[in-house]
Amino acid sequence: MDILRLTNEPLSLESISKEVGSDDCGAISSFCGTTRNSFEDRQVVRLEYEAYEEMAVSEMKKICGALREKWSLKHIAIYHRLGVVPVGESSIIIAISSCHRRDSLEAVAHAIDALKARVPIWKREVYAEGGGAEWKQNAECHWRQKAKGS
Amino acid sequence: MDILRLTNEPLSLESISKEVGSDDCGAISSFCGTTRNSFEDRQVVRLEYEAYEEMAVSEMKKICGALREKWSLKHIAIYHRLGVVPVGESSIIIAISSCHRRDSLEAVAHAIDALKARVPIWKREVYAEGGGAEWKQNAECHWRQKAKGS
Amino acid sequence: MPAAADVTLLLFAKARELVGSPQVSVSVPTECSGAELRELLVQTYPQLATLQGTFILAVNQRYLEADESVTIRRGDEVAVIPPISGA
Amino acid sequence: MPAAADVTLLLFAKARELVGSPQVSVSVPTECSGAELRELLVQTYPQLATLQGTFILAVNQRYLEADESVTIRRGDEVAVIPPISGA
Numbered sequence: 097m098d099i100l101r102l103t104n105e106p107l108s109l110e111s112i113s114k115e116v117g118s119d120d121c122g123a124i125s126s127f128c129g130t131t132r133n134s135f136e137d138r139q140v141v142r143l144e145y146e147a148y149e150e151m152a153v154s155e156m157k158k159i160c161g162a163l164r165e166k167w168s169l170k171h172i173a174i175y176h177r178l179g180v181v182p183v184g185e186s187s188i189i190i191a192i193s194s195c196h197r198r199d200s201l202e203a204v205a206h207a208i209d210a211l212k213a214r215v216p217i218w219k220r221e222v223y224a225e226g227g228g229a230e231w232k233q234n235a236e237c238h239w240r241q242k243a244k245g246s
Numbered sequence: 247m248d249i250l251r252l253t254n255e256p257l258s259l260e261s262i263s264k265e266v267g268s269d270d271c272g273a274i275s276s277f278c279g280t281t282r283n284s285f286e287d288r289q290v291v292r293l294e295y296e297a298y299e300e301m302a303v304s305e306m307k308k309i310c311g312a313l314r315e316k317w318s319l320k321h322i323a324i325y326h327r328l329g330v331v332p333v334g335e336s337s338i339i340i341a342i343s344s345c346h347r348r349d350s351l352e353a354v355a356h357a358i359d360a361l362k363a364r365v366p367i368w369k370r371e372v373y374a375e376g377g378g379a380e381w382k383q384n385a386e387c388h389w390r391q392k393a394k395g396s
Numbered sequence: 397m398p399a400a401a402d403v404t405l406l407l408f409a410k411a412r413e414l415v416g417s418p419q420v421s422v423s424v425p426t427e428c429s430g431a432e433l434r435e436l437l438v439q440t441y442p443q444l445a446t447l448q449g450t451f452i453l454a455v456n457q458r459y460l461e462a463d464e465s466v467t468i469r470r471g472d473e474v475a476v477i478p479p480i481s482g483a
Numbered sequence: 484m485p486a487a488a489d490v491t492l493l494l495f496a497k498a499r500e501l502v503g504s505p506q507v508s509v510s511v512p513t514e515c516s517g518a519e520l521r522e523l524l525v526q527t528y529p530q531l532a533t534l535q536g537t538f539i540l541a542v543n544q545r546y547l548e549a550d551e552s553v554t555i556r557r558g559d560e561v562a563v564i565p566p567i568s569g570a
Contacts, residue, residue: 295569
């Protein structure tokens with residue numbers, strides 16, 4: 097089962113972890129991305145996220161398909177938060193269950209990389225003290241890399 | 247900060263994750279090992295764990311030292327449950343925070359491997375329907391591997 | 397004149413800010429490449445010029461590579477996608 | 484007779500079940516290798532024979548390799564450690 101959600105609500109690692117839990121699997125690996133309080137010496141007040149929602153979910157489904165081709169996984173949950181995400185709170189939680197830990201550990205690392213490369217979600221970083229705001233770009237964005245290479 | 251605990255109480259991924267969270271770090275990776283309901287076609291009723299507690303904590307500290315030599319980590323939490331762990335509940339939670347995700351993702355994978363190889367904790371698997379109980383052995387136990395090699 | 401189709405153009409993040417709207421209607425050729433379509437959109441919306449070279453397009457929620465050809469029909473959804481920054 | 488010391492012997496998991504106690508007092512040589520100490524403990528507690536070849540020892544909470552020499556003092560803590568199965 098793939099559980100893919102875009103939500104404006106705070107994310108709960110406990111409940112997402114329980115969603116992927118299964119009595120016949122012994123491993124749950126997860127990754128939690130949170131809002132940091134600074135970026136290159138500038139104080140971050142909050143992040144604001146927006147998404148091309150339908151396409152984001154579609155791209156997440158493709159990621160799940162690719163993960164399942166490579167690893168033996170039970171459940172995959174990918175939750176991305178939209179709207180304002182204050183400092184210290186989670187913008188992304190990925191949790192994956194498997195019978196053997198290697199599968200879910202490797203799959204989680206791959207999932208976050210793939211999400212940062214392909215899922216159409218954008219982050220605006222808002223700074224303190226009149227420092228303004230800025231749309232960010234993932235280093236992993238899959239066409240930024242192509243542009244660099246050409 | 248290293249948070250190392252052996253406890254007979256249920257483990258909470260949410261609260262352990264919060265313990266390692268930090269406003270200046272954007273990544274928390276975690277691993278959760280749970281009691282599976284079967285082992286090689288036998289139905290497992292529960293697991294029972296015991297530890298050489300002082301040495302277990304000492305070995306966990308060594309693991310943390312090794313992790314910090316290789317990766318840039320903020321906080322490391324390793325919680326292992328002792329006593330009875332029913333099916334579906336967690337026996338181990340490892341959560342690690344870092345500024346960059348690669349560090350905590352790789353460190354968690356390494357931590358669980360190192361724990362299974364070196365930390366003196368033992369698991370007794372109790373089976374259903376008069377199937378008895380059995381002390382288990384990790385494939386990763388560091389001297390089982392040496393014995394095989396010689 | 398090659399055939400054209402009226403489509404919905406979705407704009408996100410910086411693109412939305414530059415154009416001043418999250419979506420507009422626009423006429424595009426029914427047969428073209430990603431690069432051609434991108435060029436045409438910048439001509440139609442010069443405000444996107446500062447993003448040129450960094451944005452990519454999606455047609456009906458599917459990424460369109462610069463060297464890829466696509467058939468577009470009336471009512472299709474085209475999206476301007478600036479470099480992503482999810483998670 | 485080489486010098487001897489009385490130590491606390493801790494027993495865990497299967498070893499505890501075999502010997503029937505979590506800890507006992509035992510006299511061991513003050514200088515020996517891991518292999519020698521293990522051999523002596525199996526002689527002292529034949530119940531451990533079924534674990535021979537699979538257990539390792541720890542002295543004062545530190546693993547003792549078979550080919551490693553150790554100095555043991557009165558009151559030290561020696562542990563019989565069957566193959567581990569944590570997590």
